[in-house]
Amino acid sequence: MSTAAVTPVVELVNVTRRYGKNYAVRDASFAIHPGEVVGLVGDNGAGKSTVVKMISGYIEPTAGTIKVQGAPVRFGSPREARAAGIETVYQDLAIVDEMALWRNFFLGQELHRRLLGIRYLRVKEMARICDEHLAEVGLTSVESSNQTAATLSGGERQSLAISRAIHFDSQLLVLDEPVAALSVRETRRVLEAIEAAKQNNLGVLYIDHNMDHVLPAADRIVIMHRGTISRVVNKGDLTVDELSDAVAESGTAAGDGGG
Amino acid sequence: MSDAPPPGRVLRAARRVLGQQELAPLIAIVILFLVFEFRSGEVGFFSNPDLMSSVAALTSSVGMVSLGVTALMISGEFDLSVSATFALGPAVMGWLMREWGWHILAGLFAGLAIVALIGLINGLITTYVGVPSFIVTLGMLFAVTSWNRIILGGFPVDLIEEEGTVKKILGADIPGSPIAAPFAWMVGIGIILAFVLWRTQFGNWTYAAGKYGGGVARAMGVPVLRVKLINFVLAGLLAGLAGILQFADFGSSSVASGIDINLLAIVAVVVGGTSLFGAKGTVIGSMLGAIILGSLKVGLIVIKVPSEYYLGLVGVLLVVSAGLNARVEALRRGGARSTLFG
Numbered sequence: 001m002s003t004a005a006v007t008p009v010v011e012l013v014n015v016t017r018r019y020g021k022n023y024a025v026r027d028a029s030f031a032i033h034p035g036e037v038v039g040l041v042g043d044n045g046a047g048k049s050t051v052v053k054m055i056s057g058y059i060e061p062t063a064g065t066i067k068v069q070g071a072p073v074r075f076g077s078p079r080e081a082r083a084a085g086i087e088t089v090y091q092d093l094a095i096v097d098e099m100a101l102w103r104n105f106f107l108g109q110e111l112h113r114r115l116l117g118i119r120y121l122r123v124k125e126m127a128r129i130c131d132e133h134l135a136e137v138g139l140t141s142v143e144s145s146n147q148t149a150a151t152l153s154g155g156e157r158q159s160l161a162i163s164r165a166i167h168f169d170s171q172l173l174v175l176d177e178p179v180a181a182l183s184v185r186e187t188r189r190v191l192e193a194i195e196a197a198k199q200n201n202l203g204v205l206y207i208d209h210n211m212d213h214v215l216p217a218a219d220r221i222v223i224m225h226r227g228t229i230s231r232v233v234n235k236g237d238l239t240v241d242e243l244s245d246a247v248a249e250s251g252t253a254a255g256d257g258g259g
Numbered sequence: 260m261s262d263a264p265p266p267g268r269v270l271r272a273a274r275r276v277l278g279q280q281e282l283a284p285l286i287a288i289v290i291l292f293l294v295f296e297f298r299s300g301e302v303g304f305f306s307n308p309d310l311m312s313s314v315a316a317l318t319s320s321v322g323m324v325s326l327g328v329t330a331l332m333i334s335g336e337f338d339l340s341v342s343a344t345f346a347l348g349p350a351v352m353g354w355l356m357r358e359w360g361w362h363i364l365a366g367l368f369a370g371l372a373i374v375a376l377i378g379l380i381n382g383l384i385t386t387y388v389g390v391p392s393f394i395v396t397l398g399m400l401f402a403v404t405s406w407n408r409i410i411l412g413g414f415p416v417d418l419i420e421e422e423g424t425v426k427k428i429l430g431a432d433i434p435g436s437p438i439a440a441p442f443a444w445m446v447g448i449g450i451i452l453a454f455v456l457w458r459t460q461f462g463n464w465t466y467a468a469g470k471y472g473g474g475v476a477r478a479m480g481v482p483v484l485r486v487k488l489i490n491f492v493l494a495g496l497l498a499g500l501a502g503i504l505q506f507a508d509f510g511s512s513s514v515a516s517g518i519d520i521n522l523l524a525i526v527a528v529v530v531g532g533t534s535l536f537g538a539k540g541t542v543i544g545s546m547l548g549a550i551i552l553g554s555l556k557v558g559l560i561v562i563k564v565p566s567e568y569y570l571g572l573v574g575v576l577l578v579v580s581a582g583l584n585a586r587v588e589a590l591r592r593g594g595a596r597s598t599l600f601g
Contacts, residue, residue: 056478079480093478096470098539099463107467108479110460119460 007070008033009171009203010055010086015064017050024050026227027064032172032203037194039218040207046224048207052176055205056088057081068171082108085171087164091180094161097150101142102130104149105164129167137163137193155179155186159193166196172203179213191217280532280540283583284547287530291551295558302561310561312437314553316508319441320345320517322549323501325524325531326449327494329545330456332528334490335469335537336385336392341498341524343403344374345517348499349506350407353416363418363425370503371496377403378495382488392491400521407514415513418506430507441504445546448497453542465490469537526573527552530580551576 008031017025025047032038042048053059054066057075065072068084075081078088095104106126112119130145137159142152152160158178165173175194179187194217197204208214214221215235223231295304304310324341331338352370355361361369381399385392418426432439456462464486467476473483498517506512527548533540552573559569 078478079482082480088478090474090478093471093474096467096475096538098470098534099466103463103466107463107476108481110463112460118455121458121460121463123458 006033008067009069010205011067011070012051012055013065013067015051015054015061015066017047017054017059018062023227025054025061028224028227028229029064030222030229030232032205034171034201034203035198036220037198037204037206037218039211039214039221040205040224041209041211041214041221042224043209045226046209047227048209048224049176050227051224052088052174052205052207055081055172056086056174085169086174087168087170087172088174089158089161089165089176089178091177095149095152095157098148100146100148101134101152101160102127102145104160105130105133105145105167109168133163133167134160136166137196138189139163153186154182155189158182158190162190162193162197165202166200170202172205173197174205174207176207177209177213178206180208180210187213280584281544281547283580283587284531284544284551287551287580288547288554291554291558295554295561299558299561304558304561308437310557312432312439313557314550315438315442316553317556318546318549318553319439319445320501320505321520321523321527321552322445322546323441323448323504324498324517324520325527325545325549326445326452326542327490327497328521328524329528329531329533329540329542330452330465331487331490331494332525332533332535333456333469333537333540334465334487335472336487336491337525338378338381338396338491338494338498339393339521340377340381340396340399340403341494342517342519342521343400343407344377344495344498345502345505345520346407346512346514347377347403347410348374348502349512349516350410350416350514352503353418353506353512354410356418356421357416363421363423367425367429367503371499374499374502375492375496377499378492379488381495382491385491386484386487404514411514413514415511416506417511419510426507429504430509439508441501441508444500444504445549448500449542449546456542461486461489466538469534469539523552523573524549526577529577529584532580532584534584535581 011031012028015025015028016023028047028051030038040048040051050059054061057078057080060074060076066075067073068086073084075084081088096107099107102123110119111122111126113122114120127145134142134145139156139159141156149157149160158175162173162175178190178194182190194204194206204217206214206217211221219235221233221235222229223233292305296306302310324345328338328341348370351373352366355369356363356366377399381392381396384390384395428440430440433443456465464476464481467473467479467481468483468486470476473481473487476486477483501520502512502517505516528540528545529535529548530551531541531544531546531548533544555572555576556569559572560566
């Protein structure tokens with residue numbers, strides 16, 4: 001692979017997460033390179049969410065190593081993961097409806113000036129930057145970044161969150177089921193935003209239980225089953241039907257083995 | 260540029276003004292004032308300085324308490340203990356001055372320190388132990404009420420002999436007006452807090468902390484627990500300050516001071532357009548809500564409606580304004596009724 005020579009933005013090496021005697025994730029290893037979209041697919045309970053939580057700093061691995069730009073890291077909190085350039089977009093937890101778009105865009109990393117220990121927001125600057133970036137990911141229907149996020153559709157919210165990751169020079173964008181419950185048109189909008197992220201050389205980890213969702217966007221697909229990685233396929237290598245079969249097969253095989 | 264603004268801009272500006280949640284309580288105040296003025300005959304309402312003085316006095320206590328409650332509610336938490344904290348501030352201050360001969364300023368700071376501590380304990384138990392704030396502060400309401408009784412031993416404390424500048428700054432009438440100082444304190448602190456919520460990073464974080472239990476904010480790296488904690492302290496501090504200001508104005512305070520003020524503050528906050536579910540609201544709206552409550556109480560007496568009707572009207576006002584807020588919010592979302600999951 002052409003990406004092999006480049007240092008991955010994030011790499012999991014034999015990562016395991018145990019709860020008591022139960023393995024949520026066991027010996028998972030895979031890498032995401034700059035400008036590459038990696039799909040992470042599996043049924044409910046396959047361990048996808050646990051992988052996301054470890055990468056985004058909510059929980060720590062029980063064993064194994066997570067590397068960012070080749071260097072091993074340990075995240076004590078989501079804040080630390082974010083500081084390392086990992087931006088996670090959750091389906092429901094991406095946006096505060098009641099707040100203006102620019103406030104959402106800069107949440108947690110507000111531009112400010114300090115005076116007497118108080119951080120005053122640089123409102124105009126943030127609104128201007130937000131406007132620019134919304135256009136970049138195709139959010140052209142937005143009148144002003146002063147409107148509340150409640151005015152956005154589901155796909156537009158995801159796009160806003162993705163544009164935020166691009167602006168803050170994230171290394172890795174983690175998307176948790178970004179198109180679940182979206183219409184075809186809305187899904188296209190999100191894929192457009194993912195493409196923009198790719199063009200900006202971000203690595204993208206795209207999690208979904210549905211192979212059909214991941215396939216149009218992903219360069220590589222990692223299939224998980226019962227906490228282990230059962231298969232990794234390059235998109236060019238298989239057709240959709242073959243891929244779906246692969247998911248089903250790997251499920252049955254591992255199921256028999258583990259049962 | 261001297262060009263006239265394009266029509267689209269005017270429309271947008273008009274929409275922005277009409278979209279302000281403070282508009283509804285403001286209109287309500289204007290209507291109330293007009294009704295009371297014209298129904299009260301020779302007594303008048305806003306033309307009568309004595310009545311305006313009463314409205315201001317009634318408004319300032321509930322209003323000051325509601326400021327902290329608003330910020331806390333925006334951050335997604337409640338404080339039911341504010342009525343006990345309201346009485347605790349003056350109780351500690353008065354007791355230290357009476358029993359230990361403390362200077363008024365020392366008593367003031369000691370009182371404020373204690374009420375801030377109450378807020379801090381509320382916040383720590385809520386955020387770190389994970390007990391819902393409704394329960395924590397209900398428990399605190401009982402605990403502090405009990406403590407007030409122990410400190411005061413059934414007797415009120417007074418500030419009758421105190422004649423210094425500090426007392427005047429806290430509670431005397433504003434020179435040249437019938438309005439007592441606590442009202443000015445409420446307006447001043449209200450404006451500062453409004454600015455903080457609107458234009459500082461802490462304000463932005465306070466709004467974000469109120470959404471989905473702080474889930475979004477936490478995902479974005481906001482220290483949600485710390486933000487909530489600060490708002491708990493603020494709620495306790497401002498409730499205690501409100502009690503102390505009333506103490507300085509009236510000259511005495513007892514265990515019964517501030518009784519019901521926790522619920523009245525919530526009414527003021529909701530009437531002012533703040534959401535019980537967090538992430539939305541303004542302190543200016545809450546002050547207007549408090550003015551509505553104060554005007555209603557005085558106005559009903561003036562137009563000779565029996566005082567028994569007051570609480571009933573407050574209840575109707577609360578539900579109607581919450582209902583209006585819900586409908587306006589639904590319209591803003593494109594006409595759809597909001598669902599269980601928002």
